[in-house]
Amino acid sequence: MSSTMLQEPKMTQDGSIDPAQLPNPAAASNPAPTSVPGLGPDVARGPAALLVDRVTKRFKVARKKQPVTAIADVSMRLERGGTIGILGANGSGKSTLIRLISGLLTLDEGRVEVFGHDIVREEMAVKRLINRVSVDAAFFKKLSPMENLLFAARLYGIDSGLARRETVRITERLGIAQKRLGRPVEQLSRGMQQKIAIARALLTSPALLLLDEPTTGLDPRSKLDVQTFIEEIRTNHDASIVLTTHDLDEAERLSDEIIVLNDGRIVAEGSPAALKRLVAERHGEAPTMHSVFMTYTGRSLDEDVEAAAEDDE
Amino acid sequence: MRAEPALPQGTHPMTALTREMKASYAFIERNFFLSRRYWGWEIAFLVYSAAGALSISLIGAQAGDPRLILTLMVGAIFWNYLSVVFSWIAETISIERWEGTLEYTMMAPVHRSTHLLGAVAYAMVYGLIHTAAILVAVVLFFPNLSFEHANIGTIAGFMVLGSFSFVGIAMLAAILPLLYVERGAQMTFVLQSVLLLVSGVYYSIDVLPGWMQVISHLSPATYALDGVRKGLIDGVPLSALWGDIWPLLVMGVVFIPFGLWAFSRAERYAKRHGKLKRVG
Structure with missing residues (x-):
């Protein structure tokens, strides 16, 4: 999917994506130089920030059972400076897709490129370009934010002096007082831990930032802080962003393009405005992201939350 | 801070080496943190280890045999060192999973x-400091023990060689928490206990059944403990212990690349x- 090329969602009669309508990654990877208005700094178009080409991932769950397909023939394209939002019910494959892009899962089929670097053949090059924030802010809980971030910075080859200065600067911007940087992470609130997780990712200057439900579980104030900061990253830091979320308003606010996953397949894609227009015109639904979600995943967000609660039990 | 997607096309080998060294240091610093x-746990573990070493050494005291005290002391202290090294490496994954x-x-x-x-x-480094503290405690507890024959070079040499040869096995142990999410960390204890059983830590391997003695020759601890004992108790120089040195070298050279692979x-x-x- 190209953040700049698609104006209308593309799908088949049965609601699934029509592969014939997907942009040809090979042709799209070398487009004519042009600026990308409205997607961060104007930059000459080089390789896509992210190219996912017909990716499939299956998991073998039991010895005598057929593998479960978690991601099926998914393709998308994100231009530099753009943001793609990924929507889908629990178990739709959002996090699996993020993990595939992160190199935390191997691909069964297809290929992924980050700024023209193949994630299998040029693993180290890709690792230097990406970072990820997941729904659970994972840290060494007894260590302080500063100690955790110093560790992360060193892994990415950043000197400790620079890492300390940048940690203070980024966390200040996120509203975290410097005195809190020396306390164990376990003493910080969930919202604050998530902000530290975002700071950890930003510390390494990722060209591609993978945000896997970064605001799930946060109180409204913390959620707003994080969303505002993501907008600032888009505007000021030339980062391209892949965002998965259950918050439809958040997806609409932060994403240039949205893809909807259902059972590991892309069932709809397009700009938020185009998707809303489509459900109104084709399905007679209210032109809201909620209608989009219900139409293409076959369930309401409330049902999804209930299902998640049952899973937890 | 501005994201920079362009990567340097040709990275100088020293730059790459420096980056790897810095990254390696990240794990040292984090583990220190x-x-x-x-x-509090470190002190508790130190007390536990020192008490264990003393308990075992006292078996020799009860027998009234200074040589047995030294034999057991070496077993307890050096096994503690190898266990600590083994645990830190093997738990590299399980700590992060936790x-x-x-x-x-x-x-x-x-x-x-x-x-x-x-x-x-x-x-x-951690193992050396931990072991040194236990050694001091045990020596203070047995002030009449004589170390006048001890060959420090031999002891240090076998500490290094023993660690070197143990690293590859510890790397293999680190695989277990990677593959077995729930109980992988506990499974490393099985490996450690088997090494304890067959390596002659507290007794001569001659008392083991024949088939177990064969296995004992595959454990680096067998040679490392033998070397440390001969250096500490009998003052044998390193150069006279080639029979213990070469198996350790071979095990290190074979096990480390195999462990990484x-x-x-x-x-x-x-x-x-x-x-x-x-x-997990």
Whole structure:
């Protein structure tokens, strides 16, 4: 999917994506130089920030059972400076897709490129370009934010002096007082831990930032802080962003393009405005992201939350 | 801070080496931070280890045999050292899985050899300090023991060689938490206990059944303990212990590359089957 090329969602009669309508990654990877208005700094178009080409991932769950397909023939394209939002019910494959892009899962089929670097053949090059924030802010809980971030910075080859200065600067911007940087992470609130997780990712200057439900579980104030900061990253830091979320308003606010996953397949894609227009015109639904979600995943967000609660039990 | 997607086309070897060294140091520093933060546990573990070494050494005191005291003391102290080194390396993965940070570390642009080198370096420094503290405690407890024949060079040499040869086995043990999410960490104890059984830590391997003696020759601890005992009790120089040295060298040269290779295979398996994401 190209953040700049698609104006209308593309799908088949049965609601699934029509592969014939997907942009040809090979042709799209070398487009004519042009600026990308409205997607961060104007930059000459080089390789896509992210190219996912017909990716499939299956998991073998039991010895005598057929593998479960978690991601099926998914393709998308994100231009530099753009943001793609990924929507889908629990178990739709959002996090699996993020993990595939992160190199935390191997691909069964297809290929992924980050700024023209193949994630299998040029693993180290890709690792230097990406970072990820997941729904659970994972840290060494007894260590302080500063100690955790110093560790992360060193892994990415950043000197400790620079890492300390940048940690203070980024966390200040996120509203975290410097005195809190020396306390164990376990003493910080969930919202604050998530902000530290975002700071950890930003510390390494990722060209591609993978945000896997970064605001799930946060109180409204913390959620707003994080969303505002993501907008600032888009505007000021030339980062391209892949965002998965259950918050439809958040997806609409932060994403240039949205893809909807259902059972590991892309069932709809397009700009938020185009998707809303489509459900109104084709399905007679209210032109809201909620209608989009219900139409293409076959369930309401409330049902999804209930299902998640049952899973937890 | 501005994202910079352009990568340098040709990286100078020294730059790459420096980056790997820095990344390796990240694990040393982080483990130091963890030890410092868990200082209460560190003291408790030290007391536990010292008490264990003393208890075992007192068996020799009861027998009224200074040589037996020294034999048991070496077994207890040196086994403690090898156990600590083994645990820190083997727990490299299980600690991260417990904290939930494993995916972040695996995503970082760090070669696994760099990762494990950092874990090994910290393990050896930690093990030496820990063991030195226990040694002091035990020596103070037995003030009449004579170390006048001890050959420090031999003892130090076998400490280094023993660590070197143990690293590869510890790397193999680190695979277990990678593959077995829930009980992988506990499974490393099985490996450790088998090594304890067959390596002649507290007794001569001659008392073992024949088939077990064969296995004991595959354990680096067998040779390392023999060398340390001969150096400490009889003052045998390093040059006279080639029979214990070469197996340790061979094991180090074979086990470390094999451990790295096996770990990378296990990592790939874990990525194929989605075993990195779960917290044990």
